[in-house]
Amino acid sequence: MPSYLFWLFSTVMLIGGVSVIAFRNPVSSALSVVTCFVGLAGLFIGLSAFFVGVIQILVYTGAVMVLFLFIIMLLDLKDEEKAAKPLLPIAAGIALVAAFMVQLIGILSRTPNVIAPTLDKEALSAAASGFPATSKIATTLTQGKLPDVHLIGHTLFTDYNLPLQILGVLLLVATVGVVVLSKRQAD
Amino acid sequence: MATLNDYLLVSGLLFAIGLAGVVLRRNIIIVFMCLELMLSAANLTLVAFSRFHVSPNGLPDYNGQMLVFFVITVAAAEVAVGLAIIVALYRARQTIHTDELTSLKG
Numbered sequence: 001m002p003s004y005l006f007w008l009f010s011t012v013m014l015i016g017g018v019s020v021i022a023f024r025n026p027v028s029s030a031l032s033v034v035t036c037f038v039g040l041a042g043l044f045i046g047l048s049a050f051f052v053g054v055i056q057i058l059v060y061t062g063a064v065m066v067l068f069l070f071i072i073m074l075l076d077l078k079d080e081e082k083a084a085k086p087l088l089p090i091a092a093g094i095a096l097v098a099a100f101m102v103q104l105i106g107i108l109s110r111t112p113n114v115i116a117p118t119l120d121k122e123a124l125s126a127a128a129s130g131f132p133a134t135s136k137i138a139t140t141l142t143q144g145k146l147p148d149v150h151l152i153g154h155t156l157f158t159d160y161n162l163p164l165q166i167l168g169v170l171l172l173v174a175t176v177g178v179v180v181l182s183k184r185q186a187d
Numbered sequence: 188m189a190t191l192n193d194y195l196l197v198s199g200l201l202f203a204i205g206l207a208g209v210v211l212r213r214n215i216i217i218v219f220m221c222l223e224l225m226l227s228a229a230n231l232t233l234v235a236f237s238r239f240h241v242s243p244n245g246l247p248d249y250n251g252q253m254l255v256f257f258v259i260t261v262a263a264a265e266v267a268v269g270l271a272i273i274v275a276l277y278r279a280r281q282t283i284h285t286d287e288l289t290s291l292k293g
Contacts, residue, residue, distance in 0.1 A: 006193065007189075010197045012205075013201060014197070015224065017194070017201055017205070020221065020224065021211060021217075022219065023265055026216055029217050030220065033220050036224065040201075040227055044231075046239040047234050047235060048238060049234045051252070052252055056259070059259055060223070063263065067266060067267065068220065068270070073264060073281065077216075089210070089211070089258065090211060092210070093207055093211045094207070094211075096206065097210070100199075100202075101199075101200075108192050113191065114239050115188060115190055116188060116238055117241045117245075119246075120230060123245050124246075126245055127245040127246050130244040141293075146246075152249060152253075156253065162201050163257060167260055170261065170264055171260070174267055174268055175267075181268070181272060181274075182274060182275065184278075
């Protein structure tokens with residue numbers, strides 16, 4: 001990804017993130033999270049992770065944040081208008097975050113910097129030999145394109161088949177749990 | 188070209204923003220949104236490592252993106268259960284401000 005696109009999407013993401021905390025109104029915060037996740041999806045697509053980028057948009061901004069908005073509507077919240085906040089928790093929070101940032105910069109300044117390996121036509125065609133010659137993955141790779149979704153599907157249903165089944169059970173349990181939780185208790 | 192350290196720095200900043208939100212805000216719904224931001228920062232790190240680490244066949248390492256897929260799915264389930272708990276809490280206490288929820292305070 002060109003550098004200016006990286007910084008553009010990063011800025012969108014970080015501004016969205018900061019405004020989540022800054023806004024008083026929960027609806028504005030929820031829309032800021034949407035902005036943040038759109039920037040994040042741009043970064044994913046710039047990293048050639050097309051499937052994850054699309055899933056980020058569909059699942060997070062499409063489903064999860066709409067769920068948040070429904071709950072905010074359901075609870076009928078008022079804006080926070082308390083002016084006098086205790087100073088100690090705020091100072092403690094800022095100190096915690098500053099300590100984290102110092103640690104992060106300290107680690108990153110010692111990490112060797114890596115350039116992304118190129119995914120050009122030669123590299124992709126060379127990778128095609130690892131797959132059956134007539135498969136969709138191999139034919140797309142020899143054309144010089146990255147068959148991201150096919151590769152993810154291939155990995156998901158071969159190496160990660162058991163976790164995928166367990167995930168299905170988890171989603172079922174979560175659905176049943178939500179129904180039980182949101183049922184009004186009989187007196 | 189953006190390097191790996193650029194991605195890690197941006198992801199760390201996003202995590203720090205989420206952490207600050209969890210510590211500073213008093214509205215439990217916004218605390219929950221900031222948890223999502225922290226999960227997404229971890230996802231960005233995983234995808235960046237997946238792209239910058241070449242697996243033996245020359246393609247990006249798809250094991251990292253598998254973990255992102257599972258994190259996103261579990262996060263969706265977590266949001267559903269968490270919001271149901273928040274609604275139940277609001278019904279019981281008529282508040283979602285963490286300052287007013289003190290029944291576990293010693």
